[in-house]
Amino acid sequence: MATALITGASSGIGLELGRQFAAGKHDLVLVARSRDKLQALADRLQQEFGIKVDVIAMDLATEDAAAALYATLQQQNLQVDYLVNNAGFGNNIMFAEMQSEDALQMIQLNISTLTHLTRLLLPGMLARRHGRVLNIASTAAFMPGPTQAVYFATKAYVLSFSEALADELAGSGVTVTVYCPGPTHTGFADRAHMSEAPMFKLNAMSAEVVARGAYRAMMRGQSMAIAGLFNNLLIFSTRLTPRWLVRKITRWLTDGRA
Numbered sequence: 001m002a003t004a005l006i007t008g009a010s011s012g013i014g015l016e017l018g019r020q021f022a023a024g025k026h027d028l029v030l031v032a033r034s035r036d037k038l039q040a041l042a043d044r045l046q047q048e049f050g051i052k053v054d055v056i057a058m059d060l061a062t063e064d065a066a067a068a069l070y071a072t073l074q075q076q077n078l079q080v081d082y083l084v085n086n087a088g089f090g091n092n093i094m095f096a097e098m099q100s101e102d103a104l105q106m107i108q109l110n111i112s113t114l115t116h117l118t119r120l121l122l123p124g125m126l127a128r129r130h131g132r133v134l135n136i137a138s139t140a141a142f143m144p145g146p147t148q149a150v151y152f153a154t155k156a157y158v159l160s161f162s163e164a165l166a167d168e169l170a171g172s173g174v175t176v177t178v179y180c181p182g183p184t185h186t187g188f189a190d191r192a193h194m195s196e197a198p199m200f201k202l203n204a205m206s207a208e209v210v211a212r213g214a215y216r217a218m219m220r221g222q223s224m225a226i227a228g229l230f231n232n233l234l235i236f237s238t239r240l241t242p243r244w245l246v247r248k249i250t251r252w253l254t255d256g257r258a
């Protein structure tokens with residue numbers, strides 16, 4: 001049975017991705033900081049779907065996190081066939097007011113750990129000529145985000161990195177999919193201080209629907225997919241709109257001010 005490793009599996013989109021993989025009869029390795037939540041999910045999925053679930057509680061926003069996670073996988077003899085880089089966070093704050101530590105942690109989790117973990121797990125997949133990588137970016141990847149400058153930039157990195165890697169790996173037996181959700185009902189908005197932001201009031205999808213879309217896109221081997229018709233239209237429209245106007249609209253959507 002193939003095994004999927006999901007980062008950020010204790011809540012939101014990652015938790016729902018866990019359900020998608022479990023329903024597809026894949027074994028799981030669930031990673032996040034909240035051990036209790038991961039263990040509760042593992043117990044439920046094992047019982048409901050009869051799969052094997054391992055839990056690794058770890059802070060992935062540290063410099064050595066990916067290496068430590070890889071070492072744990074080796075020690076426990078866990079082979080990863082599907083890597084889902086989902087853990088991430090944002091913060092709705094002017095950059096000049098943001099703590100440096102928060103900015104660097106966001107870059108570490110959203111970019112560096114994702115990149116390092118992919119680099120560490122890829123050789124095994126290539127040697128087996130079988131594997132899939134699913135990176136969760138965002139519609140934020142397609143535009144600059146005033147009041148969330150660092151978060152939007154991290155997601156632009158995830159989009160660019162993933163699409164390039166998908167191209168490099170064509171014909172190798174390993175696929176890379178980058179999935180771009182728009183606003184989604186999870187714990188994300190609270191942590192980012194943007195539950196009241198117009199974008200969450202106008203059009204937010206459920207984590208379950210987003211996870212189902214991401215899972216399908218990955219299984220089809222699609223290089224890039226955007227969640228939902230509304231988000232697809234929105235991103236298409238940004239191609240036809242001047243950059244200054246995109247910035248103004250994004251600012252209004254994130255903090256209600258243009």
Ligand SMILES: NC(=O)c1ccc[n+]([C@@H]2O[C@H](COP(=O)([O-])OP(=O)(O)OC[C@H]3O[C@@H](n4cnc5c(N)ncnc54)[C@H](OP(=O)(O)O)[C@@H]3O)[C@@H](O)[C@H]2O)c1
Pocket residue numbers: 007008009010011012013014031032033034035037058059060061086087088089090109136137138139180181182183184185186187188189191
């Ligand atoms: N919700 C949205 O509107 C939205 C839109 C577009 C893209 N996304 C992206 O979707 C992904 C999942 O977010 P979500 O909406 O599902 O948010 P969420 O409910 O807040 O879930 C985030 C997950 O990441 C884990 N995590 C956070 N910091 C971590 C750390 N330092 N080390 C290890 N794990 C950590 C959390 O677990 P612990 O707290 O237990 O560590 C949790 O499992 C993120 O990459 C986010 O950028 C979300």
